[in-house]
Amino acid sequence: MPTISNFYTMQEASLHNTKDDCWIVVDGKVYDVTQYLDDHPGGDDVLIAATGKDATDDFEDAGHSKTARELMAEYYIGELDTSPPPLSTKEPVSEKFMQLRKQYLAASMALVGISVIVGFLYLRKK
Template sequence: MGGEDKVFTLEQVSDHNNSKDCWLIINGKVYDVTKFLEDHPGGDDVLLSATGKDATDDFEDVGHSSSARAMMDEYYVGEIDTSTFPTKTKYTPPKQPQYNQDKTSDFVIKLLQFLVPLVILGLAVGVRFYTKSA
């Protein structure tokens, strides 16, 4: 790990965003993955699309193996300067009225209590007229 003391800004890392010079930020560390582009199982487009931002979520979502994680050491070039890095904001869902299961269930039960006897009555009348006419 030759670049242990090197600290990069997001702007500096973002400048390395093409197939001849590709750097990624994963878990606050900067990696020069240019030599790995051709060998990456997901293709070089996956890596190139992750430049210029924090690629940690992209990396973790794929579920890389422990051997893939071990390979990262050879591509390490330094750390990201967190003061130049945008902070993540936690998503807060909008306030909405709570869904009340009991009110919905009560409505369905009352509706069925009204409709089921009507259906039975309709069938009884229908059968009676059918048997008289036959």
């Protein structure tokens, strides 16, 4: 098997799901089987139906020969990236929430200010 250090996500692999551009994922490896579609003994529709998911079980259930497994090396293009997706860089706090927070802060400060003034006036009258 050639050494290729490309990594693909399942989402990326699933975009290649037509007769003109077909990738499958088997045992954590990604294969571009576009050129093999016409030669596949089970027909091209079997391979196209295997896109967008881990096709390992489908591949194993079909009982492929040692020759078929060796042939796969020709179509290997990389590994499946199983790392978790990166956290969103979008701010978790919305702008609307920030405005509302500022309004509550202003109202709280006004209430404290009024309380201080009322307290001062009350104590002054005594």
